[in-house]
Amino acid sequence: MIAIVRAVAMLAILATAAGCSFGTHKPATYDYTPYVANNPRSVLVAPMMAQSEHARHYLATIAQPLAERGYYVMPIRLTQDLLVEEGYQERARELWIAWRPEEGGSHWDLVDETKHPGVREMAIELAGLSSADSVLFVFIEEWRHQVDSSEGYFSNWVDAKMNHYIDLDYLLIGAEGDTLWRARKRVEYTRGGGGFFSEIWNAKHKASDEEIDTAIARDVNRLMIEARRTKNEMTGSWFPGYPMLVGPYHPAYEADRTRRQPGGQ
Amino acid sequence: MKKPGPILTATTLVIVLTLAITGLAEAKDPPRLYYWSTYEQEMFLAYDLPDDEDRQMKLAATLLRIIQKSDEAGRKPPPGLVAEYGYFLFQRGEYYSAIDHFSREATLWPESKTLMERMVRRAQAEAGR
Numbered sequence: 114m115i116a117i118v119r120a121v122a123m124l125a126i127l128a129t130a131a132g133c134s135f136g137t138h139k140p141a142t143y144d145y146t147p148y149v150a151n152n153p154r155s156v157l158v159a160p161m162m163a164q165s166e167h168a169r170h171y172l173a174t175i176a177q178p179l180a181e182r183g184y185y186v187m188p189i190r191l192t193q194d195l196l197v198e199e200g201y202q203e204r205a206r207e208l209w210i211a212w213r214p215e216e217g218g219s220h221w222d223l224v225d226e227t228k229h230p231g232v233r234e235m236a237i238e239l240a241g242l243s244s245a246d247s248v249l250f251v252f253i254e255e256w257r258h259q260v261d262s263s264e265g266y267f268s269n270w271v272d273a274k275m276n277h278y279i280d281l282d283y284l285l286i287g288a289e290g291d292t293l294w295r296a297r298k299r300v301e302y303t304r305g306g307g308g309f310f311s312e313i314w315n316a317k318h319k320a321s322d323e324e325i326d327t328a329i330a331r332d333v334n335r336l337m338i339e340a341r342r343t344k345n346e347m348t349g350s351w352f353p354g355y356p357m358l359v360g361p362y363h364p365a366y367e368a369d370r371t372r373r374q375p376g377g378q
Numbered sequence: 379m380k381k382p383g384p385i386l387t388a389t390t391l392v393i394v395l396t397l398a399i400t401g402l403a404e405a406k407d408p409p410r411l412y413y414w415s416t417y418e419q420e421m422f423l424a425y426d427l428p429d430d431e432d433r434q435m436k437l438a439a440t441l442l443r444i445i446q447k448s449d450e451a452g453r454k455p456p457p458g459l460v461a462e463y464g465y466f467l468f469q470r471g472e473y474y475s476a477i478d479h480f481s482r483e484a485t486l487w488p489e490s491k492t493l494m495e496r497m498v499r500r501a502q503a504e505a506g507r
Binding site for chain 1: 412
């Protein structure tokens, strides 16, 4: 009997904890007014502000979530080549290097258009070039993998535990330079090790670093763009977040727009 | 037969319920707006090694398959994908087919009109050389 009482008590605590961590409470402080007013239909993905290998992995995963959010996404491969030809990738790289933290810059300043008009100016030019209604910049501030061999029952022969640290800024700028939406998140992501079941699961297929990067990018996109919890394990960093509004090709478009109007919910 | 101890029973219950709660908390994926097939994987492989001709060809084949399957199902192909396939044709020197695809993208997605007109002009210039 004591055991049953103890079990019920533990379950109650567990359920409460789970309810808190998985809840969808949203602080109502984000101002969507410029976003609603601009009402973008299309998104151009700007050259990535990141090291090249991460940029490549990331670009492979960005079109699908944006399109599924209801936007027209300018063709990624075509526009990225075009932007290289027009010198914008080089310009993005220069902007990125200019604000590396080790050189005294702050990446938070980088996405603050009042402090660094370079990004905003570039967004206006890119929108003009492609006639996109909005331009999405993704800044990868950190993308680090670290093997943790201290845990995991079978870490020596199955799959070592890996910790991944990803720090991203998303910035959506309208065709006339208004900041429509921004989101920043540092995500910690653990794969492998850590528990019997996950080790057996992971042992079925040992993923390459590139596959892991792509899986993480896919998850992070979902987390940032839709503010939705992902299936894979992300530790200590789940936040309610402020998603991108849904675009005109999404069935929930009208309802979402009405709700975000000033005076709406 | 020895009965399982109370701690073991409690632990089992906790594990089962944790799995149940976690499962319930996972938001179910809503139905997708578009058919994507293996777009992300092929895009990743092609981007990972841009000089690998096989991978580029596989991406092109995947794009074509997505377009055809979407057409067969009477659905719009995902935004940008007809243009992406047209761009492959453009790079291969098949300028007239490329123009057809750029024009189709502009018809499917009016948001792409300006960019597609630009690509059509480029393809026409290349074809006229």
